[in-house]
Amino acid sequence: MKLKMETLNISDLVKTGAVHGDVYKDEAIFEKEMKKIFENTWVYVAHESEIANAGDYKTTVLGTNPVIVTRDSDTEEIHVVLNRCRHRAATVCQQEQGNANYFRCAYHGWTYSNNGDLTGMPFQDGYDEKFDRCKMGLIKVPKVGVYQGFIFASLSEDVPSLEDYLGHARKYIDYVVSTGPEGIALNAGVHKYSFDGNWKLQVENTIDPYHLSVTHRSFFNLVANKTGKRINFSKMHKNEKIRDLGNGHSLYELDGDLGIGALPFNLIIFPNLGFVGSQVRVTRPISVNKTYVSLYPIMLKGVSIEENASRLRKHEGFYGPAGFGTVDDLEVGFDRVMEGLNARVNGAEWLEISRGMNREEIDENGIITATSSDEVSARSLYKEWRRLMVKE
Amino acid sequence: MNGVLIGRKDVEAFLIDEASYLDDGKFSEWLDLFTEDASYWIPSNKDHYDPNTHVSIIYDDKERLGERVWRLQSGLAYGQDPQSKTRHLITNIRVLGQDDQAIIVSSNFIIVELRRSIQTIYSGRFEHKLRINGNSWKIASKKVELINNNEFIGNLSFLL
Numbered sequence: 001m002k003l004k005m006e007t008l009n010i011s012d013l014v015k016t017g018a019v020h021g022d023v024y025k026d027e028a029i030f031e032k033e034m035k036k037i038f039e040n041t042w043v044y045v046a047h048e049s050e051i052a053n054a055g056d057y058k059t060t061v062l063g064t065n066p067v068i069v070t071r072d073s074d075t076e077e078i079h080v081v082l083n084r085c086r087h088r089a090a091t092v093c094q095q096e097q098g099n100a101n102y103f104r105c106a107y108h109g110w111t112y113s114n115n116g117d118l119t120g121m122p123f124q125d126g127y128d129e130k131f132d133r134c135k136m137g138l139i140k141v142p143k144v145g146v147y148q149g150f151i152f153a154s155l156s157e158d159v160p161s162l163e164d165y166l167g168h169a170r171k172y173i174d175y176v177v178s179t180g181p182e183g184i185a186l187n188a189g190v191h192k193y194s195f196d197g198n199w200k201l202q203v204e205n206t207i208d209p210y211h212l213s214v215t216h217r218s219f220f221n222l223v224a225n226k227t228g229k230r231i232n233f234s235k236m237h238k239n240e241k242i243r244d245l246g247n248g249h250s251l252y253e254l255d256g257d258l259g260i261g262a263l264p265f266n267l268i269i270f271p272n273l274g275f276v277g278s279q280v281r282v283t284r285p286i287s288v289n290k291t292y293v294s295l296y297p298i299m300l301k302g303v304s305i306e307e308n309a310s311r312l313r314k315h316e317g318f319y320g321p322a323g324f325g326t327v328d329d330l331e332v333g334f335d336r337v338m339e340g341l342n343a344r345v346n347g348a349e350w351l352e353i354s355r356g357m358n359r360e361e362i363d364e365n366g367i368i369t370a371t372s373s374d375e376v377s378a379r380s381l382y383k384e385w386r387r388l389m390v391k392e
Numbered sequence: 393m394n395g396v397l398i399g400r401k402d403v404e405a406f407l408i409d410e411a412s413y414l415d416d417g418k419f420s421e422w423l424d425l426f427t428e429d430a431s432y433w434i435p436s437n438k439d440h441y442d443p444n445t446h447v448s449i450i451y452d453d454k455e456r457l458g459e460r461v462w463r464l465q466s467g468l469a470y471g472q473d474p475q476s477k478t479r480h481l482i483t484n485i486r487v488l489g490q491d492d493q494a495i496i497v498s499s500n501f502i503i504v505e506l507r508r509s510i511q512t513i514y515s516g517r518f519e520h521k522l523r524i525n526g527n528s529w530k531i532a533s534k535k536v537e538l539i540n541n542n543e544f545i546g547n548l549s550f551l552l
Contacts, residue, residue, distance in 0.1 A: 096542075189437045189446040194544035218468035222459050292544040297447045309444035313451065322434065322450045324463060327471025327549035335508060 014386040017354025017379070021341045024198035030288035037271050037388050038063025039155040042165045044273035044282060045069050045080060047296070048149040049185035055099045055114060059083060061284060062155055067141060068093050069151060070114045073101045078146065080153040081116040081138035092138065103138070112138050148177045149184070150273070168245040168367060172267045176275055179262065180300030186280060188312060191295040191320035197334035199272075199285035200381070202293055205333045206274040206281060207242060207252045207266050207377035210355065215332045219324045223259045231258070240372030248384025250377040260318040260325065262298075262311060268377060270384050277319060278311045289338060295319055353378040400485050403497045403522065406529055411480035414551050419461045422551065427523055427530045432457050434552065439517075439537040449541065449548060464551070471549030476507040478550055482518070494523045494532060503552060512546060515539050 010032065013020040023029055039062065046058045046069040057070040066083040083091045085105040092103040092112060102119065104111040110121040116138035143154035145162030150173065152162055159165065166173065177184055195202075205211075213220065213233035224230040239255040248270025254263075261277020268274050274281035284292040297315050299308050318325035356374020363369060370376045413422035426432070434449040435441065443451045452460060463469045484500040496519065503514040516538040522529035536552050538545075 189441075191436060191447060191449070192542070192544045194546060215470060218463050218466050221466070221468070222463065295447075305444050312444070312447050316448055316451060317456065320436070320447070320449055321545045322548040324460075324469075327547050328469065330547045331470045331473065331549075 010389045011386060013389075014382045017352065017357055018350045019353055019378075019382050021344055021349050021351060023385075024200065024338070025288060025341050025344075027288045030198075030285070032389060033285070033385075034063040036391065037385070038285070039065070040159075040388060040391070041156070041271065042143075042145065042152040042154045042159055042162055043271065044150060044269065045153050046151045047186045047280065048078075048146065048151060049187055050097060051078070053099065055101055056097070057093065057100060057114060058097045059093055059095065062141065062153060063285070065155070066091055067153070068103070068138070069153075070116075072115050073113070075115075077115070078144055078151060079115050080141040080144050080151075081112075082141070084138070085110055086118065086136045086138065087121070116140055148173050165247055166269065167247055167249070168243075168365065169247075169249040169251070169267060169269055172251060172265060172275070173269075175265075176263065176267075176298065179298075180302055182302035185299045185301055186296040188297045188299045188308070191279075191297075191323075192292065193321040193326065193330070194286075194290065194292050195330050195334045196289055197291060197338040198288060199283050199291040200385075201334050201337060202283045202291055203268060203271065203274070203381060204378050205329055206268050206276055206283075207250055208333075208375075209237065209240065209242070209252055209372040210375070211333065212258070215328050216325050218328070219260075219318065220258075222324070227259075237371050237373035241369050242372055242374060242376040244368040244376050244380035244383075246367070246380075248381055250380040252372060252377065255372075259314070261315060268381070270381065278315050279319060291334075353382065398487065398490055398495050400487060403487065403495065403520075403529075404482075404485050406522065407482050407485065407497070407499060407518075407520065410531070411482055415478050415480055417475075419464055419551065423458060423461045425531050426454055426457060426534075427532045428454055430454050430457070430531055431533045433533065434536040434538065434548075435541055437542045439541070449538075449545075450536075460551075464549075469549065471547055474507060476505045476550035478506075479504045488519075492524075494521055495529070496521050505550060507547070507550070514552065516541075 013023050043062050045060050050058050051069060051071045054071055054076050055073040057068050059068050061067060067080050068083045070079050072079060083093055085092050087108055087110045090105050090107040092105045101114055102111050111119050113119050118133050118136045141153045141155055142157045143159060145152050147162055147166055220231055236255050241253045243251040245251055250268050252266040254265060263275060263277060266276045272283050278298050280296040280298060282294045286292055297312055316323060320326055353375040356370040360368050360370045368376060410425055432450060432452040436447050436449045464472055481502040482499050486498045488496040488498050499518045501516060501518055505512045516536060519535040520531055521533040523532045
């Protein structure tokens with residue numbers, strides 16, 4: 001489906017309390033999102049525990065650009081470089097994670113140190129003094145920032161500092177890190193799943209308590225059968241808050257334990273990072289209708305193996321490719337929505353995200369808040385989406 | 393069966409019966425094959441590790457496996473609405489070890505799953521620990537080593 005740019009401006013795709021269905025279906029909009037969002041703002045790429053030692057690296061993507069996140073062998077500085085040989089474009093690193101002082105392209109042998117500098121190539125006689133080797137290193141992503149061990153990168157230099165970008169979300173990341181007596185680590189593997197749907201469906205679903213008692217009824221019935229305590233969702237939503245933290249970030253404050261994880265909140269860091277249950281969630285757009293999701297269980301440092309094992313078991317109960325919660329989201333929240341979006345005539349073009357607009361409150365910090373069944377989070381997401389998509 | 397070596401043929405019929413319960417939707421009968429202290433394990437990312445320090449796609453004890461089956465029969469497991477149709481093909485059966493009480497069996501599998509008009513092939517290796525139970529066996533553990541356990545995988549709400 002091609003964008004009908006002549007009839008619809010990007011800025012018209014988000015209006016008060018509604019979002020147009022094309023944002024999930026239109027290939028041209030997806031391409032624009034990669035340029036305007038994923039190549040233009042801070043994007044989460046890795047956690048320090050994944051590249052703990054000098055020479056460690058991890059491959060990932062910035063939008064659709066393959067990158068290598070490395071810890072410099074000499075200085076231990078963190079670099080993010082494009083995973084593309086400067087000669088004929090082959091990726092120079094194939095592994096998900098590892099340790100290497102050099103990346104050597106297996107095509108013609110160009111070799112780079114793990115900070116990206118070009119160190120040599122076979123048969124150097126073909127290049128004269130005009131060939132500036134210093135300019136032919138792996139291309140560096142210009143902005144790299146670390147907050148509390150979480151590594152972000154931006155392909156654009158025109159971004160606020162990472163601290164300013166995270167803004168009101170910082171104290172919640174601080175909290176996540178403080179849950180371990182000696183901090184946290186993402187060193188217990190990863191749940192990976194994919195779905196044939198748009199990436200924003202997963203981000204929206206990360207803070208959408210409104211669906212819990214419906215989509216996940218079977219899970220909460222199981223919990224009730226086991227504990228004898230049935231959650232009163234109507235009451236729960238009234239006691240809980242969702243907060244628009246600005247810059248597309250939002251927060252859901254839980255009232256008590258839902259039985260799905262340890263954190264007392266869900267947090268979205270726009271555009272691709274989430275904190276949910278006991279996990280770090282990374283959403284990776286592949287195409288307009290394909291998305292990869294990685295769930296990294298948060299392991300606490302300085303606690304017993306049993307305590308971390310019990311976090312893993314609780315996480316697996318609800319999340320992952322076979323978790324009781326995730327699979328129902330995959331079907332209802334993603335597959336059925338993508339199918340329904342094919343109906344796009346006679347007023348069916350728009351999706352409602354207006355719930356609770358009538359009862360939003362704004363606190364002294366300018367944070368918009370409403371109850372947890374309200375769509376504050378989706379509105380926060382599309383406010384930032386629209387800002388970046390129309391930004392010149 | 394004390395003292396008698398058990399051969400491949402003896403366990404083949406058991407594995408085929410187990411698979412037929414799954415393919416025919418007889419999930420309660422399948423659940424009954426497991427011992428009370430059983431585990432049902434689908435590793436994530438790699439095949440061999442300690443599940444106390446690394447996340448798994450599934451690491452069920454009998455209680456959670458019972459909940460899994462309950463959910464599938466509840467009419468509320470949307471991940472299985474529409475329901476997957478499956479066929480399990482089991483081959484390359486080998487007895488890896490045995491004693492008076494139990495036998496460890498390795499087999500290769502292909503599971504063809506059809507859901508939402510999409511046919512998906514899953515393949516890998518099963519490792520069953522079967523405990524002698526009268527004239528037959530009970531499953532003390534079942535491990536499913538998917539060859540794609542480090543890929544971005546689809547909805548695995550059906551039983552493997």
